[in-house]
């Protein structure tokens with residue numbers, strides 16, 4: 272049977288897709304590149320904002336038509352599956368099975384039941400060993416960086432966020448498991464890993480997150496370690512120290528701020544003030560200038576005033592983030608922020624978002640311009656040049672590099688090469704081989 276998995280959402284979901292793909296491959300199923308070729312389509316969904324949910328339902332609509340033309344099994348997994356559970360069958364009666372985010376290993380069983388003709392099969396249970404999924408089973412996408420789960424779930428309770436509902440309470444993978452997986456990946460040729468969790472720095476799998484980074488960095492042959500996502504309240508001095516001084520930790524920190532107003536942060540239940548956020552960045556000391564900073568911001572949170580928004584603009588300027596991801600607040604089912612009055616006109620929200628994003632583009636450009644003329648190591652992330660003739664690569668601080676290698680020149684996928692930066696734009700750095 273040919274299968275295709277379509278994944279939306281964050282890196283955790285990407286990696287779940289790799290695990291699910293591995294499970295089906297182990298059953299003898301064959302992965303294909305498009306839904307059109309597949310006899311089984313699995314939608315690995317995200318529900319972080321309403322727009323993400325719309326994308327899923329629109330794809331489900333397309334698959335319903337396809338299902339009328341030919342035999343096709345349709346399954347839904349990921350965060351929307353966990354959130355909606357059996358309600359999904361009501362909204363989309365042509366869905367054959369629903370698999371929750373904490374029951375990945377049940378996939379072969381669900382598929383077998385659906386193939387045997389059973390309608391509306393579901394497992395959205397919370398299996399306490401979901402985070403112990405055997406690493407060797409994952410069928411990884413062809414990327415230079417390997418994703419590695421260290422924690423699942425989230426114990427915070429941000430009032431706007433659906434993730435604690437869709438991913439459950441925190442579970443931590445023992446550090447010995449993490450180390451064994453990373454060693455295996457390096458043996459298979461990977462030089463870079465990204466440690467994953469909704470909140471990696473609350474890690475408690477037998478050591479602290481700072482210790483885990485140090486231990487992982489001792490794996491011979493590994494060059495860069497990344498991690499995502501961190502919560503500001505779990506960003507300790509020890510972690511800052513490791514990030515600043517361990518040369519294998521890529522010089523990049525994604526630390527979601529969400530808002531620059533203490534009043535809004537309180538209503539979001541983010542558990543920090545602006546002063547505390549800035550204090551934590553200060554833990555990086557003089558290394559701060561060398562480490563690229565990235566953040567997430569929500570505009571138009573219920574009750575956000577002009578002054579609140581201006582406060583966000585001020586903090587964004589003060590910190591001068593290298594990049595940020597910003598979104599208009601999206602009301603999510605079952606979240607506490609639904610009880611807050613949300614009377615800001617949508618036009619005002621989108622105006623604020625546009626202003627913030629314009630400012631960020633200027634900051635990113637300024638940050639990128641500082642690289643021009645420098646020689647830096649970058650990792651080759653494609654197997655050949657794009658149609659425009661350059662190769663795609665990434666720097667340690669996660670800048671996108673467009674690398675001109677010259678005609679006919681082959682570059683080693685997944686390896687580091689030294690380049691000179693010759694051009695800066697808000698979205699990438701242009702580079703030449705040294």
Ligand code: SAH
Pocket residue numbers: 319320431432433434469470500501502527529567568569598599600601602603
């Ligand atoms: N665990 C991560 C966040 C995961 S969600 C953390 O705590 O940082 C990724 C981002 O989506 C969040 O940082 C937030 O900026 C945004 N987000 C989450 N819920 C949202 C909502 N209801 N509306 C708009 N943006 C949201």
Ligand code: SF4
Pocket residue numbers: 425426427428429432433434435469470502
């Ligand atoms: Fe959501 Fe907050 Fe948990 Fe991040 S820390 S996943 S924003 S509840």
Ligand code: F3S
Pocket residue numbers: 279280281282283284316317318319349350433434437438
């Ligand atoms: Fe989306 Fe779930 Fe990730 S809601 S962002 S796929 S944890």
